[in-house]
Amino acid sequence: MIPFVDLKSQYLSIKDEIDSAVLKVLESTQFVLGSEVKALEAEFASYCNADYGIAVNTGTSALHLALLAAGIGPGDEVITVPFTFVATTAAICYTGATPVFVDIDPITYTIDVNQIEAAITERTKAILPVHLYGQPADMAPIMEIARRHGLVVIEDAAQAHGAEYKGQRVGSIGDIGCFSFYPGKNLGAYGEGGMIVSNNPEYTHTMQMLRDWGQETRYHHILKGYNYRMDGIQGAILRVKLRYIEAWTEARRTHAAQYNQLLANSGLTTPVALPHNRHVYHVYAVRTTQREWLQQQLNQQEIQTGIHYPIPVHLQKAYADLSYQAGDFPHSELAAQQVLSLPMYPELTPTQVSTVAQSLQNLLQGVPA
Structure with a gap:
């Protein structure tokens, strides 16, 4: 049998390091967020050449919080593609905004940049390109269009850890980048997980609050937030795997x-x-x-x-x-x-x-x- 994916072989190749990292978290009792997650945020942001990382519980949550931090809400439109996993569209709908689709380029399967401007209306607030299958979308014209029209660019990089466009790591090219650590991903957790990267300190601060019940400090709820925190064990596992x-x-x-x-x-x-x-x-x-x-x-x-x-x-x-x-x-x-x-x-x-x-x-x- 040649399996489609083989998570067990990968685990066995790094078993001692993984087991040690998990035991360390169990002994620390830092089961939600904690030092391992904080270290992962810094290390993964550095890997993406971004200033900030915000660890969350899924890639879908990453997209949701990115859209919210960018001010997307009811009445707004977000341009993306229909050939993607449903989470891309779902996250837009979670905010109350409307997904507006444009077709893909048939060669790369990423957004056809020549169709974007025709889809822009007075309600458009963001472009959400998907780096599908690990292939970066054509980011230069996307960024040019976005800047000319005053739009936010949120990269769906759920399948593109380490991918590069003209020498730049995906996730750090737009305003916010979103990654998934679903087990089968190129960098996969042993459960669910996600990460947001950005160079914008205001967006980062907002997303840090939103993922933890909107708290700025404990029991001080500044925003109506969510329980989108990463588990400490997943943070520790991903730190080990990031080295490989x-x-x-x-x-x-x-x-x-x-x-x-x-x-x-x-x-x-x-x-x-x-x-x-x-x-x-x-x-x-x-x-x-x-x-x-x-x-x-x-x-x-x-x-x-x-x-x-x-x-x-x-x-x-x-x-x-x-x-x-x-x-x-x-x-x-x-x-x-x-x-x-x-x-x-x-x-x-x-x-x-x-x-x-x-x-x-x-x-x-x-x-x-």
Whole structure:
């Protein structure tokens, strides 16, 4: 079996360090926030080349607080994409604002910057680009448009830890950057977790209060806040794992290069990493018109795959109230019908990558298993 992800192998490779870090928190009894979380905030902000880090309980909470700190609320509009995990849209709706979608670029799967200005209205307050699959969005024109129109830019970097755009780490390019530490992410907790980074001290102070019941000091509630605090154990685990993320990222990039080479003449569309981007391959998604059949056949050969994402948000029943229709965002809709995510994690071996690629080649050429 070649699993789609293999969290156990990664844990076993750093087991002694993880176990020691967890025991340290248990002995300290700092179970919520505490010194380990505070240290993680500083270390992860530094990793992103940002001034401040605010640790929270999920990536969704990170997006929610970022939007609130930027003053987004009822009556406002936030421009984003429909080809993303639903949390991007949900966080906008949590504030009472309205998501306004624009289509993706069919090559990068990130927001089509040429469509942004046409979507801006007098109610637009922010642009929320998604660095999907670990590929940075085209941030320079996004920032130029935002500054010209007086808009806030909040980066959804949930899948893009360590990704770079023209030498800049994602998360630190816009006004606020949001990350997820869901277990399967490039930097994953052993449970839920998230992080917000920013260079803006006012936004940071607001988000620090909002994540902890709106308190500035204990029992002094300045804002109507939330219980979005990170657990001490997750902070300790993530500090250990942060020391390995660069090596793990380079392993992912090596696997992607091997996939690209082996699948070059397969008939599949493989990911394109733009030359000015450092793509970190949270997901290695190919495109094919035979997705369901290929997935079924690979599963029979004990090769697990995934689909990210089969239904774009504008066609999800939960968001029918936004009144979008099939055909509104053709590139997002076609990608949703065709993408297939192959096994991708640092612990993959070259032999496993070769096995996956050869199986795909054989299936597409009609070679019996």
